[in-house]
Amino acid sequence: MSTLTKYSAIPYTGPAPTNREPYVPKDAAAMDARGAELAATLPNVEQETGQDLPTLIVPRESIVGTLTALKSAGYTMPLDLWAVDYPQREQRFDVMYQLYSLDRNERVRLKVRVGEDESMPTGTGVFKGLNWYEREVWDMYGVVFDGHPNLRRILTHEAFQGHALRKDYDPAQRWLLTEKDVAKIIPKIDPRFENVDTDFERVTLNLGPSHPATHGTLRIVVTLDGETIIGCDQEIGYLHRCFEKSCETHTYQQAIPFTDRLNYCSAFINNVGYCMAVEKLLGIDVPKRAQHIRLILSEFMRIADHLVCIGTNLVDMGALTNFWYLFQPREEIYGLIESCCGARLLPSYCRIGGLAVDAPPNFLENAQRLVDALPAFINDVEKLVDKNKIFLDRVVGIAPITAEMAIDYGFTGPCLRACGVPYDVRKANPYLGYETYDFDVPIADGGDTFARYLVRMEEMRQSLKILQQAIDRGMPEGAVIVDNPYVALPPKSKVYNEMESLIYHFKLIMHGIQPPVGEAYFQVEGGNGELGFYVVSDGTKNPYRVRCRPPCFQIYSAFPDMIIGQTIPDAIAALGSLNIIAGELDH
Amino acid sequence: MPTDIQNPNSIVARKPAAVPGEQAEKGLITLPGESERELEDLAGSTYLTTKVDTMVNWARGNSLWPLPFGTACCAIEFMSLVSSHYDLARIGAEVVRFSPRQADLLIVAGTIVDKMGPVLKKIYDQMPEPKYVVAMGACATSGGFYRMYHVVQGIDEIIPVDIWVPGCPPTPEGLMYGILKLKEKIERGELKRGV
Amino acid sequence: MQVTRVKPGVVKVTAARMGVLERLVIPQVLMGMVVTIRHLLKNLFNLKRLPTISYPEVKRVYSERFRGRHILTTREDGTTRCVACYMCSTACPAECITIEAGEDERTREKFPARYEIDLLRCVFCGYCVDACPEDAIYMTRDYEMAIDTRARSVVGLRDLVVPPNFPVGPMGWRPYYGTMQKKGTAGGTGLGQPLRSSPFEDDAPPNPDLFRGSE
Numbered sequence: 001m002s003t004l005t006k007y008s009a010i011p012y013t014g015p016a017p018t019n020r021e022p023y024v025p026k027d028a029a030a031m032d033a034r035g036a037e038l039a040a041t042l043p044n045v046e047q048e049t050g051q052d053l054p055t056l057i058v059p060r061e062s063i064v065g066t067l068t069a070l071k072s073a074g075y076t077m078p079l080d081l082w083a084v085d086y087p088q089r090e091q092r093f094d095v096m097y098q099l100y101s102l103d104r105n106e107r108v109r110l111k112v113r114v115g116e117d118e119s120m121p122t123g124t125g126v127f128k129g130l131n132w133y134e135r136e137v138w139d140m141y142g143v144v145f146d147g148h149p150n151l152r153r154i155l156t157h158e159a160f161q162g163h164a165l166r167k168d169y170d171p172a173q174r175w176l177l178t179e180k181d182v183a184k185i186i187p188k189i190d191p192r193f194e195n196v197d198t199d200f201e202r203v204t205l206n207l208g209p210s211h212p213a214t215h216g217t218l219r220i221v222v223t224l225d226g227e228t229i230i231g232c233d234q235e236i237g238y239l240h241r242c243f244e245k246s247c248e249t250h251t252y253q254q255a256i257p258f259t260d261r262l263n264y265c266s267a268f269i270n271n272v273g274y275c276m277a278v279e280k281l282l283g284i285d286v287p288k289r290a291q292h293i294r295l296i297l298s299e300f301m302r303i304a305d306h307l308v309c310i311g312t313n314l315v316d317m318g319a320l321t322n323f324w325y326l327f328q329p330r331e332e333i334y335g336l337i338e339s340c341c342g343a344r345l346l347p348s349y350c351r352i353g354g355l356a357v358d359a360p361p362n363f364l365e366n367a368q369r370l371v372d373a374l375p376a377f378i379n380d381v382e383k384l385v386d387k388n389k390i391f392l393d394r395v396v397g398i399a400p401i402t403a404e405m406a407i408d409y410g411f412t413g414p415c416l417r418a419c420g421v422p423y424d425v426r427k428a429n430p431y432l433g434y435e436t437y438d439f440d441v442p443i444a445d446g447g448d449t450f451a452r453y454l455v456r457m458e459e460m461r462q463s464l465k466i467l468q469q470a471i472d473r474g475m476p477e478g479a480v481i482v483d484n485p486y487v488a489l490p491p492k493s494k495v496y497n498e499m500e501s502l503i504y505h506f507k508l509i510m511h512g513i514q515p516p517v518g519e520a521y522f523q524v525e526g527g528n529g530e531l532g533f534y535v536v537s538d539g540t541k542n543p544y545r546v547r548c549r550p551p552c553f554q555i556y557s558a559f560p561d562m563i564i565g566q567t568i569p570d571a572i573a574a575l576g577s578l579n580i581i582a583g584e585l586d587h
Numbered sequence: 588m589p590t591d592i593q594n595p596n597s598i599v600a601r602k603p604a605a606v607p608g609e610q611a612e613k614g615l616i617t618l619p620g621e622s623e624r625e626l627e628d629l630a631g632s633t634y635l636t637t638k639v640d641t642m643v644n645w646a647r648g649n650s651l652w653p654l655p656f657g658t659a660c661c662a663i664e665f666m667s668l669v670s671s672h673y674d675l676a677r678i679g680a681e682v683v684r685f686s687p688r689q690a691d692l693l694i695v696a697g698t699i700v701d702k703m704g705p706v707l708k709k710i711y712d713q714m715p716e717p718k719y720v721v722a723m724g725a726c727a728t729s730g731g732f733y734r735m736y737h738v739v740q741g742i743d744e745i746i747p748v749d750i751w752v753p754g755c756p757p758t759p760e761g762l763m764y765g766i767l768k769l770k771e772k773i774e775r776g777e778l779k780r781g782v
Numbered sequence: 783m784q785v786t787r788v789k790p791g792v793v794k795v796t797a798a799r800m801g802v803l804e805r806l807v808i809p810q811v812l813m814g815m816v817v818t819i820r821h822l823l824k825n826l827f828n829l830k831r832l833p834t835i836s837y838p839e840v841k842r843v844y845s846e847r848f849r850g851r852h853i854l855t856t857r858e859d860g861t862t863r864c865v866a867c868y869m870c871s872t873a874c875p876a877e878c879i880t881i882e883a884g885e886d887e888r889t890r891e892k893f894p895a896r897y898e899i900d901l902l903r904c905v906f907c908g909y910c911v912d913a914c915p916e917d918a919i920y921m922t923r924d925y926e927m928a929i930d931t932r933a934r935s936v937v938g939l940r941d942l943v944v945p946p947n948f949p950v951g952p953m954g955w956r957p958y959y960g961t962m963q964k965k966g967t968a969g970g971t972g973l974g975q976p977l978r979s980s981p982f983e984d985d986a987p988p989n990p991d992l993f994r995g996s997e
Binding site: 170 | 596599656657659660662663666672697698701702706707708726732733736737756
């Protein structure tokens, strides 16, 4: 049997006829009002109504002006930039920006229609964080950004031909990369160091994709002047597993295992994010019991993620003992997750509308035992490391980034909180009932490696605090999945005995969930920051487009700025503290 | 459940392994019927060279030095394997070396994409003989569910593989089972590598 | 580390304040070694409390939901319950199940003439078990699946079907009928009964009351 199934290119013939109204978000009126306000202040801009965020349609030429105006109006963080392909349309690409205002906690979405042969001005002059996103849109769609400093492929390899996320690109079409095709990267030297005249020779060093300290598959090329790094360039895409195209060729339910593998250290949080985005599109509310279990498991996964990050960060610096001490509680967390979800690392436990099965009866008891046992391990590591001059010399003041620059790059999560900005999605846009829990958001000063370590340690303790409250409240009674036969599989006792349920079951498996036509964005707080899922539906059983906003994408794009002027060991220590997970970075 | 092997601090229960053949558990490493495998005829070897061969194979099998070529989620399970709960060091694979020049067991843990292909080939070529390859997980063995434009459909497109370990990710014990199987094969002399 | 409250909901974490003695390197390193030596002595004198599971002599007990290798179940007369409806192969995200249906002359029912699972493609997500309307496919707790020849990677009916009296290990992921939405009964036709009474005390039959539903 051939292991490479030949898919035919997906012929797009317009949205499938559905018997449901198109998707209307719950807060559409408020968003439309805000969008109208914004559109009034900006020239040449139209508003698109009926979306879940204030949406403005901006013509290509005035995008830079609009971005600058919005930035000065307070929308200082570039959250995302992606595109959608509508090949039936004259201007087939819809390039979309999402900006966020930290002060007002508001988002705005901009849509730009670009045709196949048209190009767009670059936004890198306005926001530094758009640099890599524009490279990604060029790689996946072929939209040229005029004025971009370095428009080359980012996720696929150098010998790749074509643009992968276009609707007429065959998903199984591969291109062979041989050694001679691999591009030689010579990093540009930072302007601060260009004219420094020293006796040392300049050396280009490749910290290649197979390296013990590059977690997974990151390639960094540095130019060294003696020991100082004066130029740095990166290559990613060594784990580009085509998540977004996979979602287009699979049904909504089948995409859940794919989301697991994005941030594999805290896999359940990705499940939750995707399922909640689709549930938002369907307009259904998940039962309380399912929300409670989702919250408990998300917090355990967050703790597991931070344990890996700190453990591997310390291993890179030579402190191996902490790795053993921090991996042992992870096994216990896996024991709990496996007893509930069925698998240790990649549970695929969420379903659209709730959870696959209910939690076992000893779930809360085991969770309590874990919550009691975990602080001992965290305290042990703290005793070993916190006041240790060797450790402090290696991390204090290393790879700093200022809050303004971090926001300009679009940082979120612990890396942003280490710069002093208290932005956490669980507080800003609460979901799963986080607003009813008493917990704090830790921040630190300086944005250096030490600050990131401190923030993660404290975040683990805050997660334990949330867990204790969740366990004390007890599990609400009720179902774990919504009772809608168009969304969730009926229970087996009915499927085995009733004809009607068997038909619903059959239809759900064969024809899938068919949400209303529309688009929805939902964000959750992942281990690394704001993990957003944007789902576009055309009414058929496969999503039209699923976009995952990876938090570590922009964090990693700021890495050269963080390490220029420091040495290689500093760079390694800093890389570990950023928690770059390649599955998420390369989606 | 016997109490002397349980750990009171852990929520994970343990059980003793069954006698091979009972409860349909497979034999420790060898499936029933596998031990009668035919080995190659060691033509031209004397009693002394076969004994030396056995000793050398025993030594090689018990001191595997793994190179975890970890790209994705399976790398986290490999990290669990070398951690205290399962501890790969108990079977001799303590020295985890990231340099191919110093390792002899290449464990490919995670998806290999087309961009990473030349890197994997280079690492494999740099390893000195005798070298063994374990493909861990669905993605490394066959591409998994990524039948996509950038994913290598199994690393045996690029390098020869000795043991395939299915699972997504395989549990650390499943991987240890695979490595123990490899160890048995080495000790039986089935993997003649450069000799 | 020191934690101070900045405003409601936000705390600031700063470096720990170190005394004069703590600023010297050696005393602090020795304090760190106290932690490791404590662990060493605790483990040395109390071997029962070691977290290590000495595989393969001791194995870890996985729960009754573990997603391991698949099996196809049989009825009392030995025929497979599977009716080759193709739901599992449609639900599978990896497309690892290949089925060819055949017709049973005696009863005019479909049965699988060929049923193969490519174990190397499978991601063990359990969707096939969720999708089966006939209680035909279960997942066991078996995870020891490493192979040394590629030919063994595709398991067919011979490896999947469990004959009626074959001793099989404890079951893992399987349909929990009457659970997900409504408190239900275990079905009157006998289809929902557990596979066989299990000699393993950690393998409880699925209990409909275990998974409460709303009314």
